[in-house]
Amino acid sequence: MTKALYLDTNILIYLLERHEPYSKTVAKILDDFTSSNNGTLMTSAITIVEFLAGTESKSLKILQKVPRLKFVSLDENLAEQAGLLKRDNKLQIGDAIHLATAIHIGVEAFFTNDKHLGKATSKYLAVQDL
Secondary structure, eight states, X not given: OXXXXXXXXXXXXXXXXXXXXXXXXXXXHHHHHHHHSOOEEEEETHHHHHHHHHSSOSSXXXXXXXXXXXXXXXXXXXXXXXXXXXXXXXXXXXXXXXXXXXXXXTOSEEXXXXXXXXXXXXXXXXXXXX
16 A cells, blocks of 8 residues: 655745755655655645745646645545634644645645644644654
């Protein structure tokens, strides 16, 4: 069975926008995960919105350069779960969608540098932080 690591948008921004001091650490963690576990990197389609809104990138092509990265579409069931998680954990909408998606697909761990999201996520999943 392939193992999956869920990536919060901030992790991809650090990696692809070369934000120091995080970019090299993120690259190593992702490389170690994908090579040692034959793992897959997963994120929500909302990452495209957050990434483009938070960077100077003009298209999602830069995200498509990340090896083994797969996007999960938002559907009614994920939206319902995200709404409940948002309410119960006082999360931002995007963070609630990320968490609902990660729970739904059953990832090995959730990789974020967002302390509030990491704390909420730790109730449901293992958290990999920087």
